[in-house]
Amino acid sequence: MTDLPSPVKAQPRLPIEVCERVIEAVYTDWYYSVSMSLATLSSCALVCRAWRPRAQRVLFDYVLLRDKDALYDFAELLDASPELGTYVHTLELRGYLHVPYSPVVLFLTALRGKLTNLAVLYIYGGEKELPFLPIYRYFPSLLTSISHIRRLDFADVRFPSFGDFARFLNTLSNLKELYCYRISWAVLGLEPVCMAKRSSADSRKMFLPNLEILTVCLQIDQGTGLY
Structure with a gap:
């Protein structure tokens, strides 16, 4: 046996x-x-x-998206598994951002309402195919979907005007930390209405009322001489 x-x-x-x-x-x-x-x-x-x-x-605590394909793939994933969106604390958009299909602009509609716990947004630009971000007129209104973020980092990003840059920031009233590295704009223009001085009685409408930390590193634009 x-x-x-x-x-x-x-x-x-x-x-x-x-x-x-x-x-x-x-x-x-x-x-x-x-x-x-x-x-x-x-x-x-x-x-x-x-x-x-x-x-x-x-x-999913930290999500890095390099282009529109990665953005839409991520959006489809969240459609299939919405709970993953609640894990996202930090979103980084990196790469070719000065393009017609810029992820900086597209993510606001593709991911709208899906990142309820987002606290930090990194926007790091690369080589420029357009002279500046392709921002359209309703872009600031879409920023209300991420108005709860606490930190914003910009690097190598160029806006159409200083007013567009200011309106971008004005919607994010809960910002506590703002870091700007080599930010520029095509034209300076007039002082944006959102930054105009207001009376103390209207303090609730102050520009970035909760800001505690501001770091700025700008460079002179060789074409216009503007900072």
């Missing part, structure tokens, strides 16, 4: 809490490493069911 094979001895497994701490340690929001960390988190989410919830929460 042949002996039955001895049962395989179960190997000790790490508690899921330890695995979750490791998953959380993968994430970094450093500009040059964020893409790699997000790719690693995507792999973690596919390892097993036990890893998926924590990996998804960390993965």
Whole structure:
């Protein structure tokens, strides 16, 4: 009679809490490493069911979108799994933004109402195909869908006018931190109405009333001489 094979001895497994701490340690929001960390988190989410919830929460805490295709793919994903949108705390738009299909403009309609917990928005421009962002007249009104954000970072972005830049900011009345690096505009123009001085009795309508931190790094435009 042949002996039955001895049962395989179960190997000790790490508690899921330890695995979750490791998953959380993968994430970094450093500009040059964020893409790699997000790719690693995507792999973690596919390892097993036990890893998926924590990996998804960390993965969707910071969303990086480089073009309109990535934007629309993300929008479709949120349509299928709306709960993922509640995980998004930081949204970064990076790449070719001065184009007719600029993600900076399109994301307001594509993701409208889907990022209820968004707190931080990064807008980092790249090579310019148009002289400035293709902002249309109703663009500021769409910004009300993200008026709850607390931090905004701009880098290498050019607006049609200073008024467009001011109206962009004016809608985000809950901003506490604003960082502007190499921001410019095609024309300066008159002082925007939203920035005009108001009486103390009308203080509720102050420009950026909750702002606590402002960092500005501008450069001289070689074409117009404007900052």
